[in-house]
Amino acid sequence: VYDIPSSRLIDWVKFDKAVTGVDMSPSGDFVCTTHADSVGIFLWANRTHFGSVFVGNLSPSHAIELRLPTSGGVAEEGAGGGGEPDVDSDAYPALDTQLVPELITFSTVPKPRWQTLANLDVIKERNKPKEPPKAPPQAPFFLPTLPGLTPVFAPEPTTQEGEEGVAAEGSKLINMADLRASTKFVKMLRRAATLGGGKGAGKAEADASGGDAAVAAYSECIEHLAGLNPSAIDLELRSLDVSNGGAELALFVAMLQSELQTARNFELVQAYLAAFLRVHSDVIPSLPALQEPLIRLRDTERAMWLKLKGKMQKVLCLVGALSNMQ
Numbered sequence: 116v117y118d119i120p121s122s123r124l125i126d127w128v129k130f131d132k133a134v135t136g137v138d139m140s141p142s143g144d145f146v147c148t149t150h151a152d153s154v155g156i157f158l159w160a161n162r163t164h165f166g167s168v169f170v171g172n173l174s175p176s177h178a179i180e181l182r183l184p185t186s187g188g189v190a191e192e193g194a195g196g197g198g199e200p201d202v203d204s205d206a207y208p209a210l211d212t213q214l215v216p217e218l219i220t221f222s223t224v225p226k227p228r229w230q231t232l233a234n235l236d237v238i239k240e241r242n243k244p245k246e247p248p249k250a251p252p253q254a255p256f257f258l259p260t261l262p263g264l265t266p267v268f269a270p271e272p273t274t275q276e277g278e279e280g281v282a283a284e285g286s287k288l289i290n291m292a293d294l295r296a297s298t299k300f301v302k303m304l305r306r307a308a309t310l311g312g313g314k315g316a317g318k319a320e321a322d323a324s325g326g327d328a329a330v331a332a333y334s335e336c337i338e339h340l341a342g343l344n345p346s347a348i349d350l351e352l353r354s355l356d357v358s359n360g361g362a363e364l365a366l367f368v369a370m371l372q373s374e375l376q377t378a379r380n381f382e383l384v385q386a387y388l389a390a391f392l393r394v395h396s397d398v399i400p401s402l403p404a405l406q407e408p409l410i411r412l413r414d415t416e417r418a419m420w421l422k423l424k425g426k427m428q429k430v431l432c433l434v435g436a437l438s439n440m441q
Contacts, residue, residue, distance in 0.1 A: 125174070127175045128181050129180050129181070130182075136148065218423070220379050220381065221381055232348060300340065303339060307329055307333045329373065330376075340387065348390065349390065355367060357398050360402060361398070361402035361404050367391060368391075372408070
């Protein structure tokens with residue numbers, strides 16, 4: 116298996132029966148094969164579309180033998196049936212640090228996860244049921260869970276007198292803004308802003324480059340978003356409070372700027388930025404507090420692109436010179 120853009124061998128497999136036909140799906144997520152002495156069509160999935168796979172710089176030195184699966188499945192693996200070869204997860208290095216300081220590094224999040232954000236509204240409209248769901252006669256008992264890839268049970272809501280959102284004894288005034296519950300992601304943003312030099316948890320002018328502690332805290336926010344599904348990320352973006360001058364929106368922009376400066380998770384930052392602008396495009400022009408953070412984000416992104424463009428131009432000039440020599 117070759118990677119066309121880099122012209123490198125990224126995988127090498129062989130089968131116990133000769134291959135008589137190969138075909139690939141248009142999107143490249145599945146490969147179909149037929150084999151000698153077999154009447155079945157075997158379907159193989161591209162792991163990069165469904166999980167985190169790091170492609171190293173070294174090409175494989177030998178072929179990995181794959182046994183053809185049988186209709187018996189796992190039960191017949193010991194008798195010669197097929198199964199997926201064991202892959203040591205430690206063989207793929209974790210991208211916690213920048214590989215090359217002069218370049219940008221992509222995340223290990225599967226591409227369909229962040230690409231779905233751009234067309235989430237179209238997907239929801241297409242998947243909308245024609246009729247409202249009907250409750251069964253006897254609904255089964257279930258426990259509410261929080262959105263995310265790992266099922267976590269939602270804690271029971273507790274109400275205590277004297278807390279925010281509850282009027283003090285003897286007072287009939289209720290601050291409706293205090294009734295809004297902050298999500299875990301918003302709390303992480305406020306904590307990162309505090310480490311970055313903000314005067315308070317909701318300070319809109321929080322500095323995105325306020326030391327290693329702030330950068331690490333903003334990176335934890337990115338990792339938290341990376342663990343959510345596209346619908347949960349869209350909900351988090353829509354849950355950002357636009358009141359108070361757009362303080363929470365400014366914190367989100369500061370998070371993107373901080374992650375851009377580290378040159379890591381580049382495609383995630385672009386996907387989150389596009390989704391952020393799509394959701395809040397109607398209120399951003401009316402929030403003066405967002406002008407300065409957005410200008411800093413624009414300058415940071417422009418600097419990163421010019422730096423990358425210069426290196427790409429150098430490679431293109433070299434390729435053009437070599438092409439003219441032939």
